[in-house]
Amino acid sequence: MATTHRRKPTKAEIRRQKMEAAVLYPIDWLEERSGLIGGLRYFLFRNVPSDVNWMQTLGSAALTAFLVQAITGVILAMYYVPSATTDPHTGQPVAWESIVNISDHLTLGWLVRGMHRWGASVFIILMFLHMGRVFLFGAYKYPRELNWVIGVLILVMGMMEGFTGYLLPWDQTAYWATVVGINLNGTAPFLGPWLAQFLRGGQEISGYTLTRFYSLHMLVIPGAIIALITLHLYLVIRLGVTSPPWSKDAAGGEPEEEEEPSQLRPGLTRPVPRPSGASAMQTEPGGRE
Amino acid sequence: MAAIPKEKPSRVDQARAEFARYKADVKSRGKPFYPYAMFHDTIMSLVVVFTIIGLAVIWKWTSTGPVPHDPTHKGLLGPVVDPPADPGTTSFVPRPDWYFYFLFYLLRIFKWPESVFLGTVGVPTIALILLIMLPFLDRRRVRKPSQRPVAMVAAVLTIISMGVLTWKGATAQEALASEVKANIPRWKAQEHLPPAAYPGVQLFATAGCTACHTYDGAGGQNLGAPDLTNIGSKNLGVQFQINHLKCPSCVNPGSPMPSFASLGDERLKQLALFLEASKGTH
Numbered sequence: 001m002a003t004t005h006r007r008k009p010t011k012a013e014i015r016r017q018k019m020e021a022a023v024l025y026p027i028d029w030l031e032e033r034s035g036l037i038g039g040l041r042y043f044l045f046r047n048v049p050s051d052v053n054w055m056q057t058l059g060s061a062a063l064t065a066f067l068v069q070a071i072t073g074v075i076l077a078m079y080y081v082p083s084a085t086t087d088p089h090t091g092q093p094v095a096w097e098s099i100v101n102i103s104d105h106l107t108l109g110w111l112v113r114g115m116h117r118w119g120a121s122v123f124i125i126l127m128f129l130h131m132g133r134v135f136l137f138g139a140y141k142y143p144r145e146l147n148w149v150i151g152v153l154i155l156v157m158g159m160m161e162g163f164t165g166y167l168l169p170w171d172q173t174a175y176w177a178t179v180v181g182i183n184l185n186g187t188a189p190f191l192g193p194w195l196a197q198f199l200r201g202g203q204e205i206s207g208y209t210l211t212r213f214y215s216l217h218m219l220v221i222p223g224a225i226i227a228l229i230t231l232h233l234y235l236v237i238r239l240g241v242t243s244p245p246w247s248k249d250a251a252g253g254e255p256e257e258e259e260e261p262s263q264l265r266p267g268l269t270r271p272v273p274r275p276s277g278a279s280a281m282q283t284e285p286g287g288r289e
Numbered sequence: 290m291a292a293i294p295k296e297k298p299s300r301v302d303q304a305r306a307e308f309a310r311y312k313a314d315v316k317s318r319g320k321p322f323y324p325y326a327m328f329h330d331t332i333m334s335l336v337v338v339f340t341i342i343g344l345a346v347i348w349k350w351t352s353t354g355p356v357p358h359d360p361t362h363k364g365l366l367g368p369v370v371d372p373p374a375d376p377g378t379t380s381f382v383p384r385p386d387w388y389f390y391f392l393f394y395l396l397r398i399f400k401w402p403e404s405v406f407l408g409t410v411g412v413p414t415i416a417l418i419l420l421i422m423l424p425f426l427d428r429r430r431v432r433k434p435s436q437r438p439v440a441m442v443a444a445v446l447t448i449i450s451m452g453v454l455t456w457k458g459a460t461a462q463e464a465l466a467s468e469v470k471a472n473i474p475r476w477k478a479q480e481h482l483p484p485a486a487y488p489g490v491q492l493f494a495t496a497g498c499t500a501c502h503t504y505d506g507a508g509g510q511n512l513g514a515p516d517l518t519n520i521g522s523k524n525l526g527v528q529f530q531i532n533h534l535k536c537p538s539c540v541n542p543g544s545p546m547p548s549f550a551s552l553g554d555e556r557l558k559q560l561a562l563f564l565e566a567s568k569g570t571h
Contacts, residue, residue, distance in 0.1 A: 047319030048326050056326075057333035064334035068341055084374075096373040103369050110369070114345025118366070122341050124388045135423075135444055138432030142304040145424035152421050162386050175374035176383040176500075176547075183545030184396075186538070188410040204548075205376070240315055245432035251319065252311025 042237075049243040049251040055133045056241055062126035063229065065119055069161075072116040073218060079106060082214035084170060084207035095170040095210060120162055127155045139242040147235040150228055157225045164217035170210060178213075179205055304430055376551065383500060390458025391451050397510065409545065461510040469494045472507045479505060479570040480518075482563070489563025492556055496549070505570060514546065519569040530561035 009017075031037035079102050083094040090097065102109040131151060134140055140148035167178045182205065186196030201208030243250035298306070320326075344366065352364030385393055392413060399408035419426070427440055434441050473490055476482065482490060493499070499508035503516045525533075529540065534557050537546035549557065 044323040044327070045321045047315045048322050049315055050318060050320045052326055052329075054329060054333075057329045060330040061333045061337045064337045065341070068338060093373050096370075100370055110349045111342070111345050114348045114369075115341050118344035118348065119341045121387065122337060122344070126337065132444075132448075135440070136434060138434075138437065138440075140424045141427070141430065141432065142301075142424075143308055148424045149421055152417075156417070159388065162388060166386055169371070170374045171371035172374055173371050173384055175376070177385045179547045180383045180501075180545060181385060181389075183538075183547060184409040187406045187545055189406065192406075192410065240311065242311075242432070245434065249318075251314035252307050253314075 046237065046240075048241055049247075051243050051247040051250065052241060053244050055136075055244075058126055058130040058133050059236070062123060062130050063233075065123035065126050066225065066229065068115060068119045069123060070222065072112045072119065073222070075112050076102065076116055077218055079109065080168065082168065082211050084210045093170050095168065099169045099171075120165065124158055124162065127151075127158055131155065137242050137245055144235070144239055144242075147232060147239070150232045150235070154225060154228045154232065157221050157228065161217060161221050161225070164213040164221065167210065167213045168217065175205070178209070182209075300428070300430065307430065387455065387459065391454035394454045394458035394461065397457075405545075462508075469499045469507055472505070476505055480567055482566050486563040486566040488556075489559040489561070489566075492552070492560050493563055496552060496556075496560070498560075501546070504567075517564065517567060519567065521565045521567040522569055525565070527558070527561045527565055530564050531557045534560060 027037055079098060081094050081098040085094055086092065087094050087097055099113070102113050104110075106112075134148065134151070163178075163181060167174050182196050182199050185199065186192045188195065197203075199209065199212065200206070201212045240251075243252070247253075348364065348366040349369060350364075351366065352369045395412060396405065396408040399405055427437075429437070431437060473494055476490055477487070493504070498504075498517075501514035502508050503510060503514075503518075505518045531554075533540045534548075534552070535550040536548055537544040549560075552560070
């Protein structure tokens with residue numbers, strides 16, 4: 001019997017084995033040196049509660065909206081010019097002209113800009129909905145307090161992105177909304193005047209304000225958001241997602257009333273313990289830990 | 290284990306035990322993230338991406354009117370390109386993106402200028418601190434909404450008030466210079482303005498003052514800046530008005546009003562004369 005199996009592998013089989021080895025080699029190489037493949041495998045195949053709900057896709061939906069912002073933002077940054085100086089040929093501000101150029105002349109520029117413009121609103125809405133879901137589920141409670149705090153910080157950063165990005169087209173609405181917005185910041189006690197001065201880059205709103213907002217909008221705040229999202233996801237994977245609190249067999253729910261070997265005889269003052277499949281699962285002594 | 294009934298475990302111990310139970314439950318009867326949960330996430334993400342693309346398409350297509358570059362044609366989601374920023378032109382309507390409407394409208398609730406900082410910074414900061422502190426304020430273990438009446442009522446009230454503030458901000462009356470100008474004859478009559486105030490009233494209607502201020506029922510309400518119908522009865526003086534227009538926060542610390550120094554001394558004086566003559570409708 002062994003001899004029949006020991007026949008020489010066909011050429012096709014040898015080629016196949018070589019192919020597999022060639023494909024697996026870089027994966028093994030990477031895993032041996034970084035453990036990243038194992039991490040990815042853990043991420044994909046880790047268990048989540050069996051009763052997770054459609055509402056629990058809102059977090060990843062917000063992440064998707066952020067990725068749309070990141071990608072369209074990178075493309076816009078290739079064509080946008082953050083300059084408030086006046087174009088000598090047309091007499092218009094350069095930044096505003098570059099926005100007109102993106103919207104009217106660039107291939108699909110209107111789509112990229114439109115996605116960035118409206119993706120911002122979608123991102124904010126999804127963050128609020130995600131926060132509402134976490135609140136409804138009571139999912140901010142032990143041991144997930146820290147992740148709630150990080151989430152609120154991401155929301156604040158997202159709104160700061162909205163504020164700084166609004167000025168960049170350098171149009172009338174944006175300009176005057178920012179004038180007033182910065183002045184409103186300036187009313188804060190102690191820090192206010194300093195903050196307003198910092199945001200304006202001087203006494204008056206000017207080209208320095210525009211470059212400052214541009215830098216904040218595409219370097220500082222996105223960097224902070226990416227770091228916070230990484231931390232947020234790390235904690236989600238480490239701590240797991242919660243079951244809906246109303247779920248009949250929520251993970252971590254109260255175990256069925258422990259039927260302790262009672263001093264009282266069953267059937268008199270306590271109900272007879274019924275052998276039930278569902279409850280047996282939770283108290284099964286042989287169950288894996 | 291013990292025949293003697295144990296003391297009720299502390300809240301921390303209960304929480305730890307619950308989390309250990311959760312971990313064990315997920316391990317023993319959960320389902321793998323891929324493909325189950327990931328399938329839902331992917332569908333939802335596709336919905337998000339297509340919604341964003343759809344909004345971009347609606348923005349572009351509906352804002353392109355039959356006549357190219359027609360400024361009056363705004364489309365369903367507003368114009369794609371607004372006129373360029375012009376620091377010299379003060380006829381503007383300061384309007385933030387919609388998710389700041391609730392903050393902008395909050396200003397109207399507080400009286401200018403004494404308690405304005407409550408609206409600009411005070412209330413939002415307190416709300417933000419409460420939001421961040423939520424997990425440390427609500428430390429009970431129960432998660433069912435039916436067992437958390439206080440939290441649920443607080444959430445509903447928050448959502449309603451933010452919704453109302455956003456809605457009010459979205460529908461607040463805006464002042465377009467062309468519409469405000471139509472009020473000038475009425476103002477002259479009702480306020481009994483002297484002829485010396487006539488150049489000023491013209492400027493007032495066109496220089497952007499009414500973007501934030503109301504005057505005898507006209508003007509913008511977005512920012513809740515003070516009503517100026519009666520400003521003259523305070524008898525602040527023409528020179529005060531000029532100084533204030535040049536640098537509002539110098540005269541009135543903490544004022545968020547922008548400077549109107551670019552109008553020039555002569556026109557500032559005209560405006561000041563008009564403001565001082567505004568003694569209210571009789």
